[in-house]
Amino acid sequence: LLRRLAATSLAIVLLLAVLPARSARRPRYGGTLRVEIGTAVPSFDPSAPTIGPAQTSAKNQIDSLIYESRDPDGSFNGDSGSGPFKISAWQPGKQLTLLANEKFREGRPFVDSLEITMGRPFGDRLLDLELNKTDFTDIPPQEARHAAERGIRISQSQPEELLAIVFLDARTSATNARARDAIGQALSLSIDRSAIVTFLLQKVGEPSRALLPQWSSGTSFLFSTAADVPRAKELLSQITASPKFVLGYDSADPLEQSVAERIVVNAKEAGISLTAVGVPATGSAPDAASSSQKTGAGAKAAHAALPVVDARLVRVAISSSKTAAALNELLRAFNSIAGGGISTTPLRDSSSASDIYQREREILDKNRIIPLVWLPQVYGLNARVRNWIPPLPGQSWPLADVWLDADDKGADIKDRS
């Protein structure tokens, strides 16, 4: 009997020893999630203007934390603090502290608070992740591999941002339209997209000549990405004189700059006279470029310093996982950037895969848009961050669903105290 009792007691002790270990994987309430972003946001008032797409994007992310819900048109509902978090402290453009909203209709967030540091350079954010001084930050796609090699935990979304060249109608005279069409086609054929992904993006991203990413449409593979310089030269030989073209890129975006410089090299190999010019991301462009910021489509246009720019390198993000809706949205954004001339007749949500492909083909055959690469969103995470799922296009960072593992070495001093 004693042996049986001893065996039973041992079993109970072992069970009790195992249970806490298992329960540690369960969601845990509490702690402060520390977030660092590169952009400074001056105000969270939904009606407050933003300067540039990066600031718009960052403001939307934060607004989604403090407002109850968001309409399909992008506007936020409810009062400040009706979302999963409410503002506790705020230094405009520098530091924001949010507290969990105990009464949020979808349930209280797991973490007690969020500390968001703004305007932090990428190098500092990476270092803070390495030193466990922060929990979450966004990472430029071209830096993802470098960050991973330094031991940073990386999370990557599906490709959802298209890097493309858009020809600007407003800057092209009618007499040059035919030449531009031939040059557009020749330029597309001359670009080595694989090299852009392999060398400039360190194998992060998807070379593409399609308007939609492969995961969304399933037909991106039908648009061959292989460079064909002989064919590009053949096309150029059909026009009498190859005009000089100027490609504008966002001078504040190192990725755009390196891609633009690479395109110039490819173009020269094909005999296209192309120069790349850095233009400010904000301000001066009075035409289509400035209106592109207001599309709400995540458009990130490199704003030209003007008449000299014939085409622009742009980054346009989709904000819908539904294929037809994503294409509609992209076309609206591109049309806005190009200053018109791109068909924006919307496809129905129920459009067939064949219809969507035909629309893509029809738009691309006009050579106004040259898709280059589909880019993912990349995030750096502290090891103690649990339950993180990269958001789908159009979704906000799900920071209310994230919880912090207190046992992890990344736990900060506040949590330990």
Place this chain on the structure above:
Amino acid sequence: MQSCQRLHLAFRVALLGIPLAIFANVVPHLTHAQTTTELPQSWNDAVAQLADKVAATVSPSTPIALDVKNISSLDASHTSAVELSLEKQLQHHSFDTTSTGSAAAQPVVQLRLTLSESADSYIWVIQTLGGSESVSRNSPVIVAVPRSQSTDDTAGQPLVFLDKQFVWKQPIQFLDFLLRKKPEGDSELLILEKNEIMIHDLADSGSEISSVARIPLTPAPSRDPLAAFDTQDGSVLIGDLRCFNYLDRRQPPRCTQAAREGESSRLRADVDTVVPGDCHAKSISLGTGDGDWTEPDSITAHLFKPGPNSLGIESAIHFDGPVVSLQPDRDTSSARAVVHNLKTGNYEAYIVTATCSH
């Protein structure tokens, strides 16, 4: 003599050739049969659609070579099955199909089937390639195929499974029942008899009666009383009356005439119902047999879309007596069935659940 020897030789060659020919014809089919995975009907339809479109653009007299590339999450067995199905469909259109690289035939047209996928479905594409692989002679043929590969419209496999769970029995006739959780956590069983509702407080085990409460009702007398609990608004329908507050023991239930059009039709004589939820985009209907109340009965599940296109019986469960009442549950794909067991004479309560096979 020489001609006789030649004949003999020819006869032997012919004899040898027959089994070889049979072997050559049979073995590939056996091999296919051994490795083939059954395709859902919707997939076969998509393959047929692809073949039809190829036939519309390519002359059947032209030899074709089929090349299959899978860039989707489909596994190898399904990829092979799709390829085989397409070959068969093309042969059905009198195409001479040959594998890529075959020396026996000189293919003029090369067809490339790419199995891709989008955010919503599989995308199957046929390209007609010219001399160079990258040059497509025609616009690609694109079909979207639902991802569900297990039982969607698969012939021979039921799409809905029925399960019955015994709840209660008693010798006194009852018309409906309701099993529900009380705020305190225990369950209670409401039995709707002809003139009253009995409330059985169930113990934690779910089988022990701890107390009984009777709430008298005053329905119009009937030989064939029709009554049921309405779980949507918490009322009880008794003939043409809709009664509320029937659980308030301090006062009698408040009853009104069920005047709204169609309201009393819930209590029609046919014992059948549509349960909430759908299965493969179709509604689930439960029906009973067409015998009278002296015969054993069954409940059958049907899938249907609005209109007369019932897809037939998917599944059935049997009882030792007639199903006298069948009412849908509000939140689940279940129904409450009252059965008069002819062997025991008892009235029995069952929860019948329809499970969709995904």
